[in-house]
Amino acid sequence: MPTELVMTHEAVPGFFGRLIDEGPVMGPRERARQPGFHHFDWLDSADDLVLEYQTTTIPPKKAFFPPRDVLFEFDLTDPPEFRAVRDATPFTLVGVHPCDLEGLRLLDDAYAQEPAEACWPANRARARIIGVDCTPDEYCFCTSVGSCHSRAACDLFLTPIERGRLVEVLTGAGEEMLRVSDVTEASDEDHAQAQQWRDDKEAAVTAGLDASPAEFADLLATGDFTDIWHEISSRCYSCGSCNTTCPTCFCFDINDEFDLGLTGGRRVRTWDSCQLAEFALVAGGHNFRRLRWQRVKHRWHRKFDYLYREFGTPYCTGCGRCSRACTADINIVDVSNQIIEAARQGVQG
Amino acid sequence: MIEHDNVSPAEDITRSYQPELARVIGKWQMTELMVLLRLQTESGENLEHEPGQFLQVSLPGYGEAPISFCSSPTQTDSFELCVQAVGNLSEAMHDLRPGDFVGVRGPYGHGFPIAEMEGRDILIVAGGIGIAPLRSLINYIADRRSDFGRGIVVYGARTPSDRLFLDDVAAWDARADLETYFSVDEPDDTWTGMTGVVTVPLRGVEIDPDRTTAAVVGPPVMYRYVAMELLAKDMREDDILFSLERRFKCGMGKCGHCQLNDLYVCQDGPVFRYTQLLGRSEAIEVWAPEEQKG
Amino acid sequence: MEGPTKRFGNKPQIAFFDFACCEGCQLSVLQLEERLLDILELVDVVTWREAMSEYSNDYDIAFCEGSITREQDIERVREIREQAAILVTLGSCASGGCHNDLKNQWEMDEMLALVYGDQAEHFDTIPSRPITAVVEVDYKIYGCPVSLAEFVTVVKRILTGQSYEPPNQPVCVECKLNDHLCVLEKGEVCLGPVTRGGCDAICTGFGDACQGCRGLMDAANVGAMLKALTREQAHAIVRKVVERYGFTQDDIETKLRIYNNWPELNLEEIAANDD
Numbered sequence: 046m047p048t049e050l051v052m053t054h055e056a057v058p059g060f061f062g063r064l065i066d067e068g069p070v071m072g073p074r075e076r077a078r079q080p081g082f083h084h085f086d087w088l089d090s091a092d093d094l095v096l097e098y099q100t101t102t103i104p105p106k107k108a109f110f111p112p113r114d115v116l117f118e119f120d121l122t123d124p125p126e127f128r129a130v131r132d133a134t135p136f137t138l139v140g141v142h143p144c145d146l147e148g149l150r151l152l153d154d155a156y157a158q159e160p161a162e163a164c165w166p167a168n169r170a171r172a173r174i175i176g177v178d179c180t181p182d183e184y185c186f187c188t189s190v191g192s193c194h195s196r197a198a199c200d201l202f203l204t205p206i207e208r209g210r211l212v213e214v215l216t217g218a219g220e221e222m223l224r225v226s227d228v229t230e231a232s233d234e235d236h237a238q239a240q241q242w243r244d245d246k247e248a249a250v251t252a253g254l255d256a257s258p259a260e261f262a263d264l265l266a267t268g269d270f271t272d273i274w275h276e277i278s279s280r281c282y283s284c285g286s287c288n289t290t291c292p293t294c295f296c297f298d299i300n301d302e303f304d305l306g307l308t309g310g311r312r313v314r315t316w317d318s319c320q321l322a323e324f325a326l327v328a329g330g331h332n333f334r335r336l337r338w339q340r341v342k343h344r345w346h347r348k349f350d351y352l353y354r355e356f357g358t359p360y361c362t363g364c365g366r367c368s369r370a371c372t373a374d375i376n377i378v379d380v381s382n383q384i385i386e387a388a389r390q391g392v393q394g
Numbered sequence: 395m396i397e398h399d400n401v402s403p404a405e406d407i408t409r410s411y412q413p414e415l416a417r418v419i420g421k422w423q424m425t426e427l428m429v430l431l432r433l434q435t436e437s438g439e440n441l442e443h444e445p446g447q448f449l450q451v452s453l454p455g456y457g458e459a460p461i462s463f464c465s466s467p468t469q470t471d472s473f474e475l476c477v478q479a480v481g482n483l484s485e486a487m488h489d490l491r492p493g494d495f496v497g498v499r500g501p502y503g504h505g506f507p508i509a510e511m512e513g514r515d516i517l518i519v520a521g522g523i524g525i526a527p528l529r530s531l532i533n534y535i536a537d538r539r540s541d542f543g544r545g546i547v548v549y550g551a552r553t554p555s556d557r558l559f560l561d562d563v564a565a566w567d568a569r570a571d572l573e574t575y576f577s578v579d580e581p582d583d584t585w586t587g588m589t590g591v592v593t594v595p596l597r598g599v600e601i602d603p604d605r606t607t608a609a610v611v612g613p614p615v616m617y618r619y620v621a622m623e624l625l626a627k628d629m630r631e632d633d634i635l636f637s638l639e640r641r642f643k644c645g646m647g648k649c650g651h652c653q654l655n656d657l658y659v660c661q662d663g664p665v666f667r668y669t670q671l672l673g674r675s676e677a678i679e680v681w682a683p684e685e686q687k688g
Numbered sequence: 689m690e691g692p693t694k695r696f697g698n699k700p701q702i703a704f705f706d707f708a709c710c711e712g713c714q715l716s717v718l719q720l721e722e723r724l725l726d727i728l729e730l731v732d733v734v735t736w737r738e739a740m741s742e743y744s745n746d747y748d749i750a751f752c753e754g755s756i757t758r759e760q761d762i763e764r765v766r767e768i769r770e771q772a773a774i775l776v777t778l779g780s781c782a783s784g785g786c787h788n789d790l791k792n793q794w795e796m797d798e799m800l801a802l803v804y805g806d807q808a809e810h811f812d813t814i815p816s817r818p819i820t821a822v823v824e825v826d827y828k829i830y831g832c833p834v835s836l837a838e839f840v841t842v843v844k845r846i847l848t849g850q851s852y853e854p855p856n857q858p859v860c861v862e863c864k865l866n867d868h869l870c871v872l873e874k875g876e877v878c879l880g881p882v883t884r885g886g887c888d889a890i891c892t893g894f895g896d897a898c899q900g901c902r903g904l905m906d907a908a909n910v911g912a913m914l915k916a917l918t919r920e921q922a923h924a925i926v927r928k929v930v931e932r933y934g935f936t937q938d939d940i941e942t943k944l945r946i947y948n949n950w951p952e953l954n955l956e957e958i959a960a961n962d963d
Contacts, residue, residue, distance in 0.1 A: 078895065082869050103867045112865040116411040119454035124436065124495045127412050127454075160646045160661075163410035280912045282858060282881035289864035296650030299411070299643045303455045303844045305726040310455050312411065316865055317643075319650060321857050322907050327641050328459065328480045331614050333654075333678060337909070343653070343676075351656035370864070372872050372881055373916040374923035455848060482850040489849075 047196075048220075050228035051235050053209035060227045062091040064137050071108050072139040073098045088139075096140055096177050096203070100185070100364055104292035105145050106152060108138050109168040112289075112316045116164070116299070120309040130311075131167060137222075139175040143195040144187045144362040146176050148292025150197035154356050155295050164314075169198075173218050176202040177210075178242060181250045184365025186378050189254040192362045193247055204239040211239040252378045256385045258349065258359045264388040265350040271338070273387060277380055278338035280373045285318030287344065287367035287375070293352075293360040294318070319343055349381070410646070413452055413497030418490050419472060424558050427479045428523070429488050430464070433496065434472045441498070443467055445531035446505025446609075446637055446665040450645050451475060452497040456486040460642040460660070463501065464526040464559075466533035476526035476558065502645035503664050506531055506609055506635060514607045515543035517599065519620050521550050521592045521612025525558050527637055528611050532566060539571055546599060548575045550592030550612075554585045575599060592616065596623045603628040609665075611637045617679035621668060634668035638679065700847070703735035703747035704778075705768055707754030707761050708788050708816065713779035714738045714753060716833040723840065730847055747771060749846060753778040755788040757816045769823040774846055776827040777819045778839075783828040783854075784903040785950035788816040792949055817950050827852050832901035832947065835887050855886040856906050859898045863889035871897045872925050877917065877935060879943060882908035903947045904958070911959035913940060 052060060064070050065088055074093040076082045083098040085105045103112075120126045141149075149169070156165035176199035187193040196202050200219030203210035212228055214220050254261060288294045298317040303310040317324065320341070325334040334340050352360040361377070368376040420432035435441060441449070443463045452458035459481075465474035477487045490496070516535055520528045535545050547566055551557045557578070567574045575595035577588035588595050592612065606629060610620050617636055624634050640652035640659040647658035655674040657663065662670075671677035704714055718739055720727070734744035750772035756762055769775055777783040791799050792815045800808040819825060827842050829835075845852040859880035863870070871878040871892050879900035880892060891898055904910065917926055918937055929935055937955070945953045 076869060079869050079874075082873070084867055084869075102869060103864065107867070112867075121454060124415050124417075125454050125497070127497070129412065156648065158647065162644075162646060162648050279909075280915050282860070282909045282912050283907070284858045284860035284881045286860050286864055286870075286881075289861060295648065297643065298649070298651075299458060301452075301455050301457045302841075303848060305723060305840060305844065307455075307730065307844065307847060312452075312454075312458070314411070317650070318857075318861065319653075321861070323856060324651060325641060327639055328478075328484070329613075329639070331639070333640060333676065337907075339676075346655070347650075347653070351653075354656060370870060372870070372878075372923055372926060373912050374926070456850065482845075486849070 048214040049231045049236065049239075050212045050214065050223070051206070051209055051231045052203070052212050052228050055209075056227050057096075057209060058091040060223075061088075061094050061139065063224075064139070064222065065090060067137075069134060069136040070139055071105070071136060073101060085138075085140075094140060097180070097205075098140070099182060100142065100144075100179075100366060100369070102290055102366070102370065104148055104290070104364065104366065105138055105141050106148060106292055108136070108172065109149070109165055110152070110295070110316075114164065114314045116312045116314050118309065118311045121307075131164070133167075133171065135171050135173075137173045137175065139177075141174060141176045141199065142179040142364070143176060144179075144185070144192045144364040145292050146174070146197045146199050147187075147190075147192035147195040147362045148364070149174070150195070151293045151356070151358065151360055151362070152295055153198065155293075155352070155360075158355075173222060174199040175219075175222075178202070178204045178246060181246060182365070183251060184368045184376075184378075185250050185363060186252040186254060186365060187363035188247055188250045189252075189378075190258060190359050190361050190363040192364075193250065194243060195362075204242050206235050206238040206242070208235070211235055252365070254378060254385070255382045258353060261381065261385060262350050262353040262359070264385060265346055268384070268388045270342070270384050270387060273380070273383055274338040274342040277375055278336075278341045280375055281320070281337055281341055282373055283320050283322055283337055283340065284372075285320045286370040286372075287377075288318035288320055289316055290366040290370040292362050292364055292366070293348070296324075319347070345380070345384070411499070411644075413450070413458075413499045415495050416498045418492050418494045418496065421490065421492060424476070424560075425556060428558055429477050429479070430474060430559075431477060431487070431490065431496075432465075432472050432474050433498070435498070436495070440470050441473060441501055443473065443501040443530075444505030444508060445534050446527055447501040447503050448527075448642070448645075448660075448664065449473075449475070449498050449500040450502065450642070451483075451487075453483060453486050453490075454497065456483045458497070458643075459483050460502070460645065462527035462530070462637075462664075464529045466530050466537055468534055468537040476523070476529075478523055500645060502642070503660050504662065506637075506665050508534070511607050512541045513543060515546070515602060515605050517546045517548070517601055517606050517608040517624075519548045519592060519596060519608060519610040519612070521616040521620075522552060522556070523558065524611030524613070524616075524637075525549055525551075528609060529559055529562055531609055532572075533562065536566065536569065536572065543605060544601075545572045546575070546601070547572060548592060548596050548599060550577045550579070550590075550595065552578065553580045554578050554582055573599075591619070593619050593623050596620065599627075601627055601629070603630065603633075606633060608634045609637075610635065614639070614679045618681060621680060631668040631672065635665055636668060636671060636680065637665045638663055638671075638677070640664075699730060699732045700748040701734045701744070701746060702731045702749040702751065703733070703744070703772075704738065705735070705750060705752045706737070707752065707765065707782065707819065708757040709754030709779065709781045709786070711738060711753065712833040713781075713831070716836060717751075717778075717839055720836055720840070723836075727840070727843060731843075745771065749774045749776065751776045751778045752819055753782050755781045755786060755816045755818060756822050757788060757814060758812055759814060762822055765819055765823055774826045775819075775823065776829065776842065776846070777825050778829055779834050780818075780830050780832045780901055780903060780947055782819040783825075783830050784818055784820065785947055786818070786832060787946060789818075789949040790945065791816055792952060821950065828854055830854055830884060830902035831887055832899075835890070837888060838886050854902075855884060857885050858905055858908070859883045859885045859887065859889050859892065859902075861885055862887065863892045865889075866893055868892045869895070871895070872923075872929070875925070875929050877929055877939075877943075882910055882913055882944075900944060900947050904944070907961075908958070910944070910955065911961075914955075914959055
């Protein structure tokens, strides 16, 4: 069991203030001009940090895999020169919910698979991470995919208790972040309150999949749900928001840009989405997933079937972002349960 | 899955995205849309590809795209790429001149399983520009002739003027130890060979199904018909190898563009056994026509 | 390689022309300010009424904004097409459709009388259409007005001999990549999910709904939008919007028509086009 300490309410601002003094800190803060809505962004002071926030639109993976990422720059000399431009500045990512911690772990696995990708682990190595516990809303279903109490990828984890936060010290880096003045010993009462928080949280998760990940993977793999895919796709815009808000999506596109002087430029990696019409289009003009229903189907299989089989866990953290972001009300839990029910009844498409 | 020893090394992380330089040392315009480039890495290193593997090729500012090797691994001092002008990058590559540079990274993917093909009769079926990656295999077999049984080349093009690698084709045709069958869909006055899609000459080829491996590359629409012909010759599904085209942005099984059900074509392929594709709904090339519903 | 500006002898000569429009796209280009100086290192501007008094009919690249609304416009744009090695349409009026096309819902005589009253006989008008409907164009830049970043991209593509396909993905993609808050979360109706992107989601970045100024993207699922915004089982947030504003199919149609009325918007037909 990791060391558990207590950071009182009074000590919290000083602790985060000191982290911000030490170097860049990204965390949840209120959006400018949009009170009540939060996003992950660089913090200017401890006052900016909001530790109790509803799930952000974009997950914190953007700290390690920016939506637009310059892979390298080039000069059109003869021969051309390529120049790495990776930022190596250490930083701290704070205020990460358990589902998003799990998302980071899943991307660690995906990008580490041979042949490993280099940018993700390089950026992950730059950061210390502090997780915080959360309050679920009606879209959350972390209990169905095992991410509810994840402590993956983080160095410290904070759980609300009456007199402040219970601090789980999970790594040496986490230990190093703490000063004696930040924390005190945790009492039995502190432990009990933190446990109560976890129990309450788990009970507050109302949405859920009607099958275990393993069973769901099997049902998807063996059934034919074409009719369901057709119905869902008739409501789907193919806008890609389910992908662009997903903490486990890792697909990307790569394109070149010239500088305006046309003497150099850069190669840029951008988040991509398998739901977009041209995702599987090849140079010769053939589109291997031309129809909307094929793309919708692909997303479910990739999350719950293909990557489940590859990595032993669904590539879904139950964060509910895709459902919140879908302006056509395609809810990942509802659709999954529709599939599960159809499969069990043998009423397949 | 086809097992290979030389899975791309993870340790060379600088090559994740940043290419190395290769210099154009020869260029031949084969048809209006197709150019053949001969290249050498600036480091002088042999890329050590297998027939059927591909390379990510780029021109800074114009982008990057996967291109199959069309030269045999037995050609060690240089390698060749066949480039069809279909977009900004490939059109810019048509403007390259000897001495110019391109960026390359790779090779990527699994090519033809040479080791298990050795000793067997090899039936090569090429449709259109599918001849490019297969030229790598054909010339390899031609150079290592005693390692293989019969060498049969069936090549169909749309018109006589779309035919590629005419020098190679003539050389294969002239060899007594290679059997060649050529056809075009739309003949002109100069054409004296067979008329029809590639399955027409294929139908006339007699093989021993127990000792034949087929290597097939062509446009998506071709695969299912070739498969039917090969099965009609009593070939085993496991002995039929298809190389598939998908969009590869990374070559490392990460960008997601080439995913075919649970497979990444850039890593698990691009060369697959027919058996691997049959159970996979997104291998739409191999579906029988009546299965193409909705 | 022959170098980036291989398509032209030296610095290509460029010209700007306007047809029926607000000239806001040209104005936007002027707002490039210092970046304009960088562009002038690569090209010579020989004609640009909004920016200079010199004029020349000898040019390689023509940027044309505005809609074709009179017979003489057709003739003029054909002449430009004849002269220009490369013709670029600047903005939605010229590239796909814009406010001007709204007049096509009425008879032309009616329109003339409404606008010019008893002087109507001195004017002529034809149904409004984008330049792309009249002559072949080499590059299209959508937007009302154009995005400066996209304009610069197209200039670079032209000068390096590359084609440019306007993005065919909805505004939502760039909205999310910029980590903007979904406008629907604020209870506003946004055309982002069906509208061609490329604007870097500038409007939603300022908290405004997408007005659909780049027109519908290819294969836009308008049917999905009708289902989402008008039927009972719509998204909870959308349902609130429907309750608050009484959002109807007509409202969507009216909003879509502004940038999609060439050829005439047929909502039923578009909505049925569900691939």
